[in-house]
Amino acid sequence: MRGQTARVMLVIPFIIGITLLSSFMEEKSLHNLPPSVPSIEEPVAANTKAEEDKISGILPELEQILEDKEQVDGYTVEVYREYEVYRNKNGDVLKSVPTENLSFLRYKE
Secondary structure, X not given: OHHHHHHHHHHHXXXXXXXXXXXHHHHXXXXXXXXOOOOOOOXXXXXXXXXXXXXXXXXXXXXXXXXXXXXXXXXXXXXXXXXXXXXXXXXXXXXXXXXXXXXEEEEOO
């Protein structure tokens, strides 16, 4: 009986400690988001009904589009952003949506 009471006395502070730690980490992680990540409080522009009708049933193609090119320490660095591109049956672009995914290509000329 005495050993069981000692275990319970060790488990209770452990559970309280984990709960406090997880709530602290959750609170801190929400405040340290980079500015490019939209927060829950920011209003997000909704697609218009016409845009939704045009692209409904169309799966987007992912494309990498050159966004920036610069010289860094003797290397050329190209920055590509991934876009979701919606096309109709004729191949015309209906909508192009930038994503948060970036790719970097570094090379010497």
